[in-house]
Structure formats: structure tokens, C-alpha cells
Amino acid sequence: MTTSEPWWRDAVVYQVYPRSFADESGDGEGDLAGVISRLPYLASLGVDAIWLSPFYPSPQLDAGYDVSDPRAVDPRFGTLEDAQRMINEAHARGLRVIVDLVPNHFSTAHEWFQEALASPPGSPERARFHFREGRGPNGDEPPNNWASLFTGPSWTRVTEADGLPGQWYMNMFDSSQADLNWTNPDVVEDFHTTLRFWLDMGVDGFRVDVAFGLAKDMTYPDVPDPVGLVEGVRLDLDTGSEESQRRRDLVAGSPYMDRDEVQDIYRGWRAILDSYEGDRMAVAEAWLPPARARRYVAGDTLHQIFNFDFLMAPWDAGALARVITSTIDGLAPAPVTWALNNHDTARVATRLGGGDVGVRRARALAMLAHALPGSLYIFQGEELGLQDAEIPNERREDPVFFRSKGEQLGRDGARAPLPWSGDAPPYGFGGQHTWLPQPDGWGGLTVAAQQDDPASTLALYRASILLRRTHPGLAGDAPWRITTDRDDVIVLERGAGFVCVSNCSAGPIPAPDGMVLLSSAPLLADGSIPPDTTAWFQT
Ligand code: GLC
Numbered sequence: 001m002t003t004s005e006p007w008w009r010d011a012v013v014y015q016v017y018p019r020s021f022a023d024e025s026g027d028g029e030g031d032l033a034g035v036i037s038r039l040p041y042l043a044s045l046g047v048d049a050i051w052l053s054p055f056y057p058s059p060q061l062d063a064g065y066d067v068s069d070p071r072a073v074d075p076r077f078g079t080l081e082d083a084q085r086m087i088n089e090a091h092a093r094g095l096r097v098i099v100d101l102v103p104n105h106f107s108t109a110h111e112w113f114q115e116a117l118a119s120p121p122g123s124p125e126r127a128r129f130h131f132r133e134g135r136g137p138n139g140d141e142p143p144n145n146w147a148s149l150f151t152g153p154s155w156t157r158v159t160e161a162d163g164l165p166g167q168w169y170m171n172m173f174d175s176s177q178a179d180l181n182w183t184n185p186d187v188v189e190d191f192h193t194t195l196r197f198w199l200d201m202g203v204d205g206f207r208v209d210v211a212f213g214l215a216k217d218m219t220y221p222d223v224p225d226p227v228g229l230v231e232g233v234r235l236d237l238d239t240g241s242e243e244s245q246r247r248r249d250l251v252a253g254s255p256y257m258d259r260d261e262v263q264d265i266y267r268g269w270r271a272i273l274d275s276y277e278g279d280r281m282a283v284a285e286a287w288l289p290p291a292r293a294r295r296y297v298a299g300d301t302l303h304q305i306f307n308f309d310f311l312m313a314p315w316d317a318g319a320l321a322r323v324i325t326s327t328i329d330g331l332a333p334a335p336v337t338w339a340l341n342n343h344d345t346a347r348v349a350t351r352l353g354g355g356d357v358g359v360r361r362a363r364a365l366a367m368l369a370h371a372l373p374g375s376l377y378i379f380q381g382e383e384l385g386l387q388d389a390e391i392p393n394e395r396r397e398d399p400v401f402f403r404s405k406g407e408q409l410g411r412d413g414a415r416a417p418l419p420w421s422g423d424a425p426p427y428g429f430g431g432q433h434t435w436l437p438q439p440d441g442w443g444g445l446t447v448a449a450q451q452d453d454p455a456s457t458l459a460l461y462r463a464s465i466l467l468r469r470t471h472p473g474l475a476g477d478a479p480w481r482i483t484t485d486r487d488d489v490i491v492l493e494r495g496a497g498f499v500c501v502s503n504c505s506a507g508p509i510p511a512p513d514g515m516v517l518l519s520s521a522p523l524l525a526d527g528s529i530p531p532d533t534t535a536w537f538q539t
Contacts, residue, residue, distance in 0.1 A: 006279040007096065008205065008303060009335045010476035011048040011375045012465055017343050018055045018077055019063065020417040021380055023430025030417065032078035032086050034430065039086075039093055041447065045383060046465035049096035051207050051283075053343060055083070059109050061176040062399050063343075063415070065100075065209060066107035070194045087202045096204035098283070103191055103265075104210040105177040113178050117158060121167050128186050129178045130170035131158075132220065143168050146256055147226040149233065150174055151404045154256075172213055172256065174399040182214045182265060195269060199276050211284035211296060211305075215262045217255030229254055233287040248289055258292055266301040283337065290330025297334035304375065307337050311345065315352050315361045315532070317490045317504040321482050324372065328480070335476075336374035340365060341382060347414045350388040359385045360532045363460055363520040364502055367534035370464040371492055371500040373480050378461070381418050384450060385457035388413030389439045397436065412436055421448035463518050467536070471517070473498030502534040514539035 022034030032055060042050060054064035055077040064074070073080050090097050106113055112128050119125035121133070132143035134157065142155035149172055156175040160166035170179040180187045195206070212233070223229055232247035251257050266282075273280040283304040284296040296305045313323045327336050340348035340362065349362040362385065369376060391412045393401075398410030416436045420428030423443035443449065450456035468474050478495030485491070488505035491512075498517075503509050508528040516523060519535035529535050 005476055006281070006303075007048065008279065008281045008283075008375060010373070011096070012046065012468070013049040013051050013098065013375065013377045014042055014045065014047040015342060015377060015379045016050050016052045017380055017415060018052055019435060020415050020429075022418065022420065023426075023434075026431045027076070028426075028431035028433045029076055029435045030429075031076065032073065032082040036082070036086050036089055039089055039095065043093045043095060045462060046469065047095065047378065049098055049204065050090060051098040051205075051377070052100065054100045054102060059107055059176065060397075061107070062174050063397065065102055066105075066109075066174065066177050067102045068107040068109040068111075070102070071197045084201055091202065097202070098205040098207055098281075099198055099203050100209060101191075101194065101206040101282075102209040103180065103182075104172060104213045105179045108176050108178050110178075116169075116178075118161070120161070126167070128181055128184050130181055130216065130220075131167045132170075134168050138165075139167075140165065144220045145222045145226045146170075146172075146220075147230045148172060148174075148403070149230050150400050151230075151408070154179075170216075172210070174403065176399070179216070180214070182216075182261075183218060188265070188268065192268065192272060195272050199272070199280060203280075204278065205281035205283065205303075208282055208284050208302065210286075211266075211302070212251075212258040212262065212286035212288060213256070214265055215259040217259070219255075221255050223250075223254060225250055229257070233257060251288070252292055258286070258288060260295075263295055263298070263301050266296070270300055270302070290327050293327075294331050294334065297331060299334075304335070304337050305331070306339060306342075306377070310369075311339050311341065315365060315504055317484055317486070317488045317502065320365075320368070320502070320504075321484050321490050324482060328373065336372070337377060338369040338372055338374060339377040339379070340369060341414065342377070342379045343415055344411050345414065347379070347386055347388050348382060349385060350413070354387055357532065358387060359457070360521060363457060364532055364534040366461070367464055367518070367520045367536065368490065368492065368500060368502045370468050371474065371494065371498070371534075371536065373476060373478070373494075376468075379414070383458055383461040384419070384445050384447065386419075386442075386445060389416035389437065391416070391436060395437055419443075419446040421446050460518070460520060464536075467518060471498055472496040497539045499537045499539050500534060501529055501537070503529045503531055506531055511535065512537050512539055 019030050021030040022038050023030050024033035056067045057069040057072050057074045058064045058066050073083050087097050116125040133139050135141040142153045146154040148154040154172050155168040157168045228247050229250040232251040281303040284302045287308045293305045296302050307327050309323045313319050349358040352358045352361040396412050398412050400408050400410035416438050417429040417434045419442040422428050425438040426434050450458035473494040473496035481493045483491045490502040492500040508530050511527050514537040517536040521533040
């Protein structure tokens with residue numbers, strides 16, 4: 001009997017951000033019917049799976065990551081029947097489906113939290129969350145000094161039944177997101193039910209939101225450097241510097257991040273996933289270096305973890321080579337994942353400098369990532385070479401912007417609705433007034449505009465995904481080797497004579513002997529590789 005590798009080990013997964021993907025109902029927000037209508041597009045891209053950010057009932061105070069019922073569909077996105085149809089139709093096209101699971105917190109609109117508010121201190125209803133008395137003379141100081149990842153304290157005070165200020169509840173993110181108490185059996189049980197609910201509907205896996213955050217030290221001790229600790233997992237972490245290393249060290253062993261007990265939670269989930277047929281999987285969202293990350297993919301816990309070191313790496317050959325090597329080696333034998341951006345970060349073209357240079361580098365970095373062993377996560381619109389949209393402050397939605405009083409602009413720029421066709425907003429997205437504005441000037445970037453243009457980013461993604469699937473040298477188990485004879489060039493060798501060269505330098509470099517398979521920008525007349533370009537060769 002031959003055992004084949006599970007599908008997720010080298011899958012290409014496309015992240016759908018449902019609110020901004022495609023709008024069939026015409027209300028200016030994307031929906032599940034929109035996802036269904038674009039499944040042919042996703043299949044033609046050549047991806048193996050889609051991951052959908054949350055589409056569950058939610059007040060949308062953190063764009064759906066404030067879930068008020070994890071086993072239902074928000075009417076703005078459709079119905080449970082639509083979700084079932086989406087799963088079935090994706091499967092019919094050979095696409096797997098991963099859904100988001102948000103276990104660190106519930107929306108304060110969730111019925112459990114409403115019950116907790118209506119119940120007295122010390123009640124079983126409150127014990128599902130982290131309710132504590134405040135400090136100071138009237139309890140008007142937060143219970144400890146932990147900081148929210150969205151800035152400010154990670155505690156919010158409630159008004160009790162007598163109308164007076166009372167206990168505080170923990171919120172690692174927005175105050176509309178109350179952290180769950182994972183030592184409470186109700187919580188464990190409820191998430192087992194949620195896992196089974198979606199597995200029974202046929203989903204192939206889960207993306208686990210804030211996977212490093214669920215367990216807390218129940219003695220709630222103060223931390224020495226609350227802001228530094230948050231910076232250690234901050235959404236725009238600057239990897240590599242001494243200061244970022246210091247902050248990362250604060251995370252390891254902290255009382256509310258990356259505690260060993262989270263792995264016990266995942267062992268329970270793994271047993272459930274393994275009890276279903278068909279390689280069901282889970283991928284952890286945890287902003288951690290490889291030495292810590294490997295615990296999440298230890299064999300009896302989750303299956304994959306996002307590679308944020310790679311996601312945040314600059315366009316620099318030395319840095320990229322170090323990150324690639326340290327993450328592959330650091331996670332082995334578990335496979336690595338690669339992503340250039342997601343809904344929490346700047347779009348890759350913006351992050352790498354914006355403008356033509358940013359797009360050029362984004363294309364080159366994508367081709368490097370597509371040539372690596374492991375699995376690949378593509379954020380919607382990345383395949384179109386989109387850059388962050390400029391969002392006027394009065395249209396911003398991200399709680400990070402509001403909590404930081406505008407000091408941090410937040411993540412809305414990456415979340416503008418996709419351009420499908422046409423020369424002006426809404427670019428075929430649907431509706432008239434899209435929930436976030438789209439920029440002028442996206443007419444040349446729509447799917448329709450790029451569809452038949454061989455020089456487009458869309459064509460590049462189609463070609464590289466196809467080669468990734470068909471070239472024997474890029475098979476999941478094909479060897480890999482990186483050489484950096486020059487510190488501004490990466491040469492990646494895979495099997496069967498496949499060579500990938502990324503030129504991060506400011507001048508052209510000679511190409512290896514062999515045939516060009518694909519390149520992120522045209523090679524020069526003498527065959528050399530221009531700056532900010534990746535080319536694949538058959539040698
Ligand atoms: C994760 C999500 C992010 C969300 C946060 C709180 O980091 O990706 O969008 O704001 O968790 O749920």
C-alpha cells in the first residue's frame with residue numbers, strides 16, 4: 001500500500017476575506033454568494049484550497065473577528081445553506097475549504113457574555129471569561145498591567161446590576177472582544193462542538209486565530225514591560241534587530257502569551273480532527289520564532305503554523321536566506337508555510353516600497369516563495385499586484401485606529417474590496433457604496449484587465465502555480481539548497497535541475513546556464529537578470 005502525503009503539506013491556499021471579495025447582494029459588502037460565483041476564477045488560478053476569514057454573526061467591531069455565534073452565518077454574508085453550498089461547490093471544483101476559528105475571545109454580543117453581565121461576580125456565567133476585581137481604593141484601576149494588542153489596557157470595567165462600576169473583564173484585543181477562560185470546561189466543550197459542527201458540514205480545516213493566546217496565568221501577575229511584550233507579537237514586528245529579539249524573549253514565558261498549556265487544548269482538537277476522514281487540518285496564527293513555533297506542529301497538536309518571520313522579512317537576500325533556512329530547519333519535520341501578506345499587514349507591494357518598485361519586488365518575492373518547499377498562502381488581490389488603498393480617516397473601520405487615537409492607522413488599507421472589472425469603483429465588486437472605499441486608478445488592475453495580458457501579475461501567478469504543481473523539481477519532497485555567494489543574490493536549487501535566482505542587488509547579474517522557465521520581469525537583452533527580479537531556470 002502506498003501512503004500519499006496529506007494534501008496540506010504543499011498546498012496553495014487562497015485567503016478569501018469575504019467582506020471584500022465579491023458582493024452578489026449589492027449592499028456594498030461581499031458575501032458567500034459572491035464567493036460561490038467566483039469559484040471558477042479561483043479554480044483557474046490553480047489553487048488547492050481557500051481559507052475564509054470569519055463570516056459568522058458579529059457586530060463587526062473587529063471585521064468579524066468579534067464572533068457572537070460561531071455556528072451560524074451573519075445575514076450580511078448569507079445563510080448556513082449558502083455556506084453548505086459554498087463548501088459543496090468548492091469541493092466539486094477540487095478546492096478544499098478552510099474556515100476561521102476564533103477561540104481566544106467572543107464578541108461581547110455573544111449570549112454567554114450577555115449572561116455573564118447579567119450575573120453577579122463569582123457566578124458560573126462570569127467564570128467562562130476573565131472577570132476580576134479592580135485594584136486601587138474603589139477598584140477603579142485595572143486588575144493588572146497587561147496591555148491590549150490593540151493598545152491600551154487589556155481590561156474593561158463593567159456596570160453592575162446596581163448601576164455602579166463593578167468588575168473588569170479581560171480583552172487582549174478590542175473591548176468588544178472578551179477573552180475566554182480556557183480552564184473552564186464549558187469553553188473547551190463549546191469549541192469541540194464548533195469544530196464538529198463545521199467538520200460535519202465538510203470543511204477541510206481551520207485557521208486558528210490568535211493560537212498563542214488562549215492560556216493565561218490564572219494568578220494574573222503584573223509583567224515587567226507590558227508594552228514591550230505586546231511589541232514582541234506586534235502586527236508590524238521588525239524581525240532581526242536586537243530590540244525585536246528582546247521583545248520576543250518577553251513573549252516566551254509570559255503570563256498571557258504562548259504558554260505551554262495551549263498545546264493541551266490543541267491535543268484535544270487534534271483527536272477530533274483525526275477522528276474524521278480525509279486529512280482535516282488546522283493552521284495556527286501565532287507570531288513566534290521557529291524555536292517556539294515548532295511546539296504548535298509537534299505531531300499531536302496542530303498541522304501548520306504561519307511563518308511570520310518570512311512575512312515580515314525585508315527584500316534583502318541575506319535576511320531572506322536566513323529566514324528561509326531557519327524556518328525550514330526549525331520546524332522540520334513539519335512543513336513550513338509561506339505568506340507575503342494577509343488581512344492584518346500591509347499588502348506586500350506596499351510593504352516592499354510601494355509604487356512600481358514595490359510591485360516589481362512583490363512579484364520577485366512571490367516567485368521565490370512559490371519555489372520553496374512547504375505550502376503557500378496567497379492573500380486575495382496579491383495575485384493582482386494590488387497595493388494598499390488609501391482610506392480617509394472618516395472611512396476607517398479598524399479598532400486599532402480608534403484605540404490608538406489615530407496614532408496607528410490600522411489595517412484597512414489592505415482590506416479594500418477587490419477590483420473585478422471596469423474602470424471606476426466599484427470595479428465589478430457589486431453594490432454602489434462599498435464598505436471601504438476603493439481607489440481611483442485600479443482600472444488596469446482588475447481581473448478582467450489582467451486576464452489576457454501575459455505580462456500581468458495575474459498571469460505570473462497562474463504560470464508559477466502551474467509550474468509549482470507540474471515541475472518534478474518542485475514536488476513537495478524534492479530537495480532544496482540555498483547558496484548566497486553574493487550577499488545580495490539568492491540562488492535556490494531544487495530537484496531535477498530547477499534553479500531559482502532572486503536578484504536583490506541594484507545591478508544586473510548573470511543568469512545560470514540553462515533555459516528560462518519563468519521570470520518576474522523580462523531578462524535583459526544579454527540574458528542577464530535585472531535588479532528586483534526572480535527568474536526560474538531549467539539547468
Ligand atoms: C487575529 C486576526 C485579526 C484580529 C485579531 C483579533 O490576529 O487575524 O484580524 O483582529 O486576531 O481577533
